[in-house]
Amino acid sequence: MVTLKQLEAFFWAIELGSLEEAASRLHTTQSAISKRVQELESALGIPLFDRSKRRVHATAYGQEILPLIAEMLNLRTRLIDIATAKEHPPRTLRLGVTDLTALTWLPQLIQRVRSSHPHVTLEPIVDTSTLLVERLRSAQLDLVVVPDAFREPQFDTVPLDSVEYAWMCSPSYLPEQTSMKLQELQNFTIISQLHGSGLGQIMKRWLSENQVSTEGGLSSSNLTAIASLTLSGMGISYLPRKIFDDVVQSGQLQIIKTTPAIPRIPYALMYRKGAADELLRFVTSVVTDTCDFARMLPGYFTTSVPRSSTR
Known part of the structure; x- marks a missing residue:
């Protein structure tokens, strides 16, 4: 018998790319996720995982049924929401x-x-x-x-x-450089969140612990403004990695890996x-x-922005 727990285990394993992340999402163990997927494969009589690869990948049949599973899980969510709701005054x-x-x-x-x-x-x-x-x-x-x-x-x-953050800049700002020691960032313009924000406080404390100063840099409380300054080649900033993946893939931004890396x-x-x-x-x-900080609104940051090599 196919159960919703089996379906959601398979769906999130494919969606997130690993059993470990699926287990975290569903508040269970990795072994439980693996068992549910195996039970689903047994119930359907066909393999759903391509186990020849290191990361989790679906077989052709698994890819075919994935949209149906997503639709079933969405209907389950809507059913729960309606069942939970009661009459309330405005x-x-x-x-x-x-x-x-x-x-x-x-x-x-x-x-x-x-x-x-x-x-x-x-x-x-x-x-x-x-x-x-x-x-x-x-x-x-x-x-x-x-x-x-x-x-x-x-x-x-x-x-x-x-949220995973990464140091990013326009390729015109640091041509052909993709890594450096964290303290080397002080040689460049750091575009940061204002220290009055929660993110700014966390990052300021972490940078201070690693003897990195942001004095002389740029700051803003607005993510769009920080992204725009970064895309325009004004300096290096820390941006949420997942939602800027398309911008990095398009070549408008590049990731600068530092040692140590930014903590989540x-x-x-x-x-x-x-x-x-x-x-x-x-x-x-x-x-x-x-809550899903990787779910970016389509095309928001994909518009090309003029670049400069200003440091």
Whole structure:
């Protein structure tokens, strides 16, 4: 018998490219994922994994049924959302997010909340994480999604995903250079997040621990502005790697590998203790399920930008 657990194990193993990442996504063990896929192969009577390769790859039959599995899992999600929903009076839930969330999975979150709670208005506020947390303290926001740099006793904190950042620059800024020691970055213009942001605080602390100064560099609180400056050849910046993959592949940006590399940046959902009612708990569960910082809005950063060799 084919089960949804078997289907989602196969789907996420292929989608994420490894059993380990699929296990992390589904909050189980790698051996459990492997067992579910084997059970699915046995139930269907055909191999789904191409085990001749090092990374997880689907066979031709596996690729053929993958869209059907995705559709079944999406229907399961919609069914759960509808079943979980109850009648609520009209209400506005104020959600604070940084631009990284706004550019990746925020539309999917709003769509899911609307479909299950049509009388609820989810009002997204996009700002720097420091200002969002200040507004959460003063009850101007109901919950926020920010880098995990604001642990405070008055907040309940729900860990979400972590984001891989990489140093990037225009190929015209550093021709034919793809690696260097971290401290060598001081010889160039570093484009960074303002220190008032959660990401800026985490990066400033990490760079300081590694004796790297960003003095004389450029800074902004806006991801689009930082990307634009980087694409224009104004310096080196740290950008979320997954959502800039297409820009790197197109040759507009190149990755500069450093020793040590940037640590993954954890993100979290926060709300005030004692403020969590049934609706907020439901939205929290949808946030944890929807959160995907690799889900870039199509074509957002793929437009060619004039380059310069200014340092």
